[in-house]
Amino acid sequence: MPLDLEIVSPEKLLLSRPVDMVVIPAAEGEMGVLPQHSPMILLLRGGTIRLYEGNNVTDQFYVAGGFAEITPERCTVLANEAIPLAEVSRSEGERRLAAAEAEYNAADKMDVPALDAAMDKMQSARAMIEAAQAA
Amino acid sequence: MPSLKAFRTRINSVKSTQKITSAMKMVAASKLRRAQMQAEAARPYAERMERMLGALAASVQGSPTAPALLAGTGGEKTHLLIAVTADRGLAGAFNTNVGRATRQLAQALEREGKTVKILAVGRKGRDYLKREMGSRLIGDISYAGRKRIEFADAEEIGVRVTTMLGSGEFDVCTVIYNRFRSVISQVTTETRLVPAPMPEGAEAPAAGAAQAIYEFEPDEETILAKLLPQALAVQTYRALLESAAGEHAARMTAMDNATRNAGDMIKRLTLNYNRARQANITKELIEIISGAEAV
Numbered sequence: 001m002p003l004d005l006e007i008v009s010p011e012k013l014l015l016s017r018p019v020d021m022v023v024i025p026a027a028e029g030e031m032g033v034l035p036q037h038s039p040m041i042l043l044l045r046g047g048t049i050r051l052y053e054g055n056n057v058t059d060q061f062y063v064a065g066g067f068a069e070i071t072p073e074r075c076t077v078l079a080n081e082a083i084p085l086a087e088v089s090r091s092e093g094e095r096r097l098a099a100a101e102a103e104y105n106a107a108d109k110m111d112v113p114a115l116d117a118a119m120d121k122m123q124s125a126r127a128m129i130e131a132a133q134a135a
Numbered sequence: 136m137p138s139l140k141a142f143r144t145r146i147n148s149v150k151s152t153q154k155i156t157s158a159m160k161m162v163a164a165s166k167l168r169r170a171q172m173q174a175e176a177a178r179p180y181a182e183r184m185e186r187m188l189g190a191l192a193a194s195v196q197g198s199p200t201a202p203a204l205l206a207g208t209g210g211e212k213t214h215l216l217i218a219v220t221a222d223r224g225l226a227g228a229f230n231t232n233v234g235r236a237t238r239q240l241a242q243a244l245e246r247e248g249k250t251v252k253i254l255a256v257g258r259k260g261r262d263y264l265k266r267e268m269g270s271r272l273i274g275d276i277s278y279a280g281r282k283r284i285e286f287a288d289a290e291e292i293g294v295r296v297t298t299m300l301g302s303g304e305f306d307v308c309t310v311i312y313n314r315f316r317s318v319i320s321q322v323t324t325e326t327r328l329v330p331a332p333m334p335e336g337a338e339a340p341a342a343g344a345a346q347a348i349y350e351f352e353p354d355e356e357t358i359l360a361k362l363l364p365q366a367l368a369v370q371t372y373r374a375l376l377e378s379a380a381g382e383h384a385a386r387m388t389a390m391d392n393a394t395r396n397a398g399d400m401i402k403r404l405t406l407n408y409n410r411a412r413q414a415n416i417t418k419e420l421i422e423i424i425s426g427a428e429a430v
Contacts, residue, residue, distance in 0.1 A: 008183055010286040010369060012176035027353055040350045041187060043358050067362060069187050069349075076183050080365075 003035040004074040005051065007061060009082050014061075021052040022075055024068055025127070033075050040070040046124025048085065048131050049077065060085035062131040064124045085135045093128035100125050139415070142408040146401060153397035159225070160390035167318070167383035173283065174315070174376040181369050188331070188366050195355050202356075204297065204363040207330030208306045213250040215296070215305035216241060217328075219312035219374055220260030221382040222279040227389035229313060229321065229382055234263035236323045237311050241268060252305060256292070256375070284379055289372035296371075297364050300329060312374040313381035319388055321381035326374065328367055 002018035023032045025047025044066045051059040066079040100121035107114040192205065218237040220230045237260075241251045253271045255261040261275040276292065278284060296308055308329040313321040326332075351358055 006179075006183075008180045010177060010180045010289075010372060011173075013179040027357075038350060039348060040352060041190060041358060042352045043361060067187060067358065067365075069183065069190075078180060078183055078187070 001035045003033065003037075005077070006074065007049065007063075007077045007079060007082050009079050014079075014082050015059075019051045019058070020054060023050040023052070024075070024077060025049070025063065026068070033070055036072045037070050037075075039072070040068075042068045042070070044068055044077070044079070045120070046127035048127070048134070049082075060131075060135075062088045062128060064128070065120065085131055088128060088132045088135055090129055090132035093125050093132055096128065097122060097125035137411075139408065139411055142404060142411060146404045146408065149397050149400050149404065153394055153401070156390045156393040156397060160387055160394060163383045163387040163390060167380060167387055169283070170376065170380040170383055171315075174373075174380050177286075177372060177376060181373055184362075184366055184369050188362060190349050191351075191355060191359050191362060192331075194349070194351070195359060202360060202363060203300055204329055204367065205331050205359065208300070208303065210306045211249070213252065213305040213307075214241075214244050215252045215254065215299065215308040215329075217254045217256060217292070217296075217308065217310040217371075217374075218260045218264060219310060219378045220255070220257035220263075221378070222258040222277055223382075223386075224259055225389060226382055226386040227392075229385035229389075230257075230259040230263065232321075232323045233311055233313060234260055234267070236325070237264060238267050240309070240311065240325065241271060254292075254295075257378075284372075284375050286368070286372055289375055290368040292371045293364055293368035296328065296367060305329075310371065310374050312378045313385070315377045315380040315384060318384045321385055326370065328370055331363065331366065 002020060003022065005015065005017060005019045005022050006013065007015040021032055021034050023030055024042070025031075025045055027043040027045050030047070031042070044063060046064050047062075049061045049063055050057050061079075062083045062085055063077065063079040064081040066077065068078070069076045100118055104115065104118035104122065107118055109115070195205075216237055218233050220233045224230065237253065241253065244251050251268075251271050252273045253264055253268065254273060255264050255275040256277075258275075258277045258279055261272070261277065264272055274295075278288065299305060300308070307327065309325050309327050311323065311325050314324040316322050
């Protein structure tokens with residue numbers, strides 16, 4: 001029984017199709033989702049979503065972060081931004097990393113939420129560069 | 136009775152006005168289609184976000200640590216009104232409706248002894264509100280010259296609202312915009328953003344037990360802290376898109392009416408012009424005939 005995967009960004013529905021397994025970059029580590037998974041709501045970090053059919057990876061998407069909702073029948077990824085891996089640009093990733101580092105350095109060292117936010121952005125930008133290299 | 140030349144110039148000027156209004160109508164129609172498509176494309180994300188928020192809200196309900204975006208600050212002393220209007224006019228009562236609704240709401244709140252702050256999105260609303268209630272206006276945002284509204288724009292407003300809430304600048308936030316119901320009808324709507332309105336069914340999970348037994352990773356509060364600002368941005372985005380679609384629809388209707396009115400006017404003027412022309416001819420004939428008779 002396949003798993004219905006949906007990838008949605010705020011601007012549009014990017015993908016909706018059945019897959020055998022999907023690997024998503026959850027905040028606490030990559031996570032493989034098979035059909036009949038127990039219901040979960042996850043926070044995502046920047047990383048790559050891999051779609052499996054049988055044992056083969058059929059598609060890969062870079063996501064900048066977001067949320068995922070898993071039920072036994074479906075997996076819904078609410079991505080802040082999702083790009084097919086082949087279209088990820090390395091220079092864009094580097095630009096974002098530089099911007100995030102600048103933000104981190106500019107932030108008040110006592111302002112923990114701001115530092116966390118900048119760290120998240122740095123992580124997401126690094127994942128973007130990695131994704132661009134892998135493509 | 137004006138001279139024939141005066142009639143001719145007048146008819147020509149009305150004709151060129153008609154050309155402009157009918158071109159504007161055409162442009163608005165094609166922009167409307169694009170705006171509608173954009174609004175439709177944004178719907179799936181908003182729906183799923185709402186479902187997730189419902190599940191999360193149900194699980195942290197009643198917890199004293201619920202974030203301010205969800206539960207509010209506890210008071211309702213200061214109200215922030217976000218008025219979403221267009222950047223351009225010539226769209227019938229589109230901008231005026233939002234302006235008037237904002238003013239009425241602000242006055243009603245002030246009568247109850249509350250403080251009102253206004254954030255104007257769109258140039259027309261800013262102008263109106265600056266004139267009518269300049270002292271309450273705390274800022275304005277304009278997308279003039281922009282082809283389309285991006286999600287990042289809504290996020291920007293979301294961040295601004297969240298920061299203001301964090302520093303205790305307001306307790307309740309309401310957005311006032313024109314909801315696109317159909318091409319001929321845009322409804323001025325007030326939607327509360329903060330505290331977040333409960334999605335329906337959050338109190339009693341209607342979809343059976345499956346709704347209630349989600350696991351959360353990392354944990355509810357961490358996810359909620361990220362999800363709520365995002366949900367706020369999504370709602371703002373929706374308001375902006377609805378307003379954009381409404382603007383083009385309103386302009387289309389207004390320009391359609393203007394084109395028709397110009398057509399009526401041309402018809403009337405042409406009739407009068409012909410009457411004047413015939414009267415002139417008759418007068419000249421009478422002069423000639425009476426001249427001939429006198430000889």
